[in-house]
Amino acid sequence: MTLASEIDEPRASAREPVLSIRNISKGFGAVRALTDVELDVYAGEVVALVGDNGAGKSTLVKILAGVHSADHGTITFNGSPVSIPSPTASRELGIATVFQDLALCDNLDVVANLFLGRELGTGMINEELMEQRSWELLRQLSAKIPSVRIAVASLSGGQRQTVAIARSLIGEPQIVILDEPTAALGVAQTAEVLNLIERLRERGLGVILISHNMADVQAVADRVVVLRLGRNNGVFRTADVSYEDIVAAITGATDNPVSSRSAAHPTEKDAL
Numbered sequence: 001m002t003l004a005s006e007i008d009e010p011r012a013s014a015r016e017p018v019l020s021i022r023n024i025s026k027g028f029g030a031v032r033a034l035t036d037v038e039l040d041v042y043a044g045e046v047v048a049l050v051g052d053n054g055a056g057k058s059t060l061v062k063i064l065a066g067v068h069s070a071d072h073g074t075i076t077f078n079g080s081p082v083s084i085p086s087p088t089a090s091r092e093l094g095i096a097t098v099f100q101d102l103a104l105c106d107n108l109d110v111v112a113n114l115f116l117g118r119e120l121g122t123g124m125i126n127e128e129l130m131e132q133r134s135w136e137l138l139r140q141l142s143a144k145i146p147s148v149r150i151a152v153a154s155l156s157g158g159q160r161q162t163v164a165i166a167r168s169l170i171g172e173p174q175i176v177i178l179d180e181p182t183a184a185l186g187v188a189q190t191a192e193v194l195n196l197i198e199r200l201r202e203r204g205l206g207v208i209l210i211s212h213n214m215a216d217v218q219a220v221a222d223r224v225v226v227l228r229l230g231r232n233n234g235v236f237r238t239a240d241v242s243y244e245d246i247v248a249a250i251t252g253a254t255d256n257p258v259s260s261r262s263a264a265h266p267t268e269k270d271a272l
């Protein structure tokens with residue numbers, strides 16, 4: 001099994017990860033959701049977190065988002081050990097989580113959704129300033145939103161995802177976690193969201209992307225972290241790994257996908 005600590009970070013190996021988790025375990029009664037899981041995320045990289053249903057992805061995300069607390073293990077942020085007892089603590093630390101349901105207010109417009117609970121202005125809400133900031137933010141993300149003054153209900157799935165991601169950036173996070181951001185989207189909208197993920201990486205953010213879609217993972221992720229039955233089952237550089245390797249690690253077709261792949265090559269040659 002290849003663990004996060006055994007694989008070099010692809011872009012700048014001398015740097016420290018922004019987020020580093022070690023030996024994280026979590027049980028729900030008799031169910032062991034996570035056992036001794038580790039994960040590193042560096043600034044300016046996209047890490048895909050993949051695994052079958054029930055592998056523990058959402059549980060790990062909820063621990064980072066301050067929804068659940070781990071039974072044991074350590075979380076290090078910018079080099080210091082931290083605890084994340086609440087969603088507020090997670091946000092204040094610099095972790096933004098976009099959950100699958102997005103939690104947008106359909107009847108409110110884009111500006112209101114972006115600044116919900118964080119309205120700008122002293123004494124009075126400064127609508128003009130918020131509208132200007134909204135456009136700036138969406139422009140930086142190259143987002144295709146027709147108007148910031150239309151109700152979120154009338155936006156497409158991809159545009160709604162964009163608004164949810166843009167909103168997560170208002171707190172200036174260092175890590176953004178996206179739970180299945182393309183699950184409900186069509187081809188063009190998926191491409192838009194993948195583009196947006198690349199913008200986040202360009203901004204120097206660390207992105208954790210949960211996805212069941214290997215095409216999306218291979219399109220944007222720098223590394224792929226596989227969970228299986230609540231344990232790490234491989235960390236790969238996307239450039240070095242095939243679709244089959246990732247699937248093998250997810251399904252447990254082999255416990256050591258990298259060596260089995262290299263071992264498989266001579267056999268293939270022999271067969272020719």
Ligand SMILES: Nc1ncnc2c1ncn2[C@@H]1O[C@H](COP(=O)(O)OP(=O)(O)OP(=O)(O)O)[C@@H](O)[C@H]1O
Pocket residue numbers: 028031032033051052053054055056057058059060
């Ligand atoms: N609140 C909870 N109470 C009890 N068991 C839970 C709870 N949350 C998760 N589990 C269990 O923990 C395990 C991991 O679940 P988790 O939701 O983290 O998986 P997942 O990888 O996100 O799966 P999926 O791809 O289906 O979303 C599962 O066996 C699940 O039933």
Ligand SMILES: [Mg+2]
Pocket residue numbers: 057058059
């Ligand atoms: Mg899940």
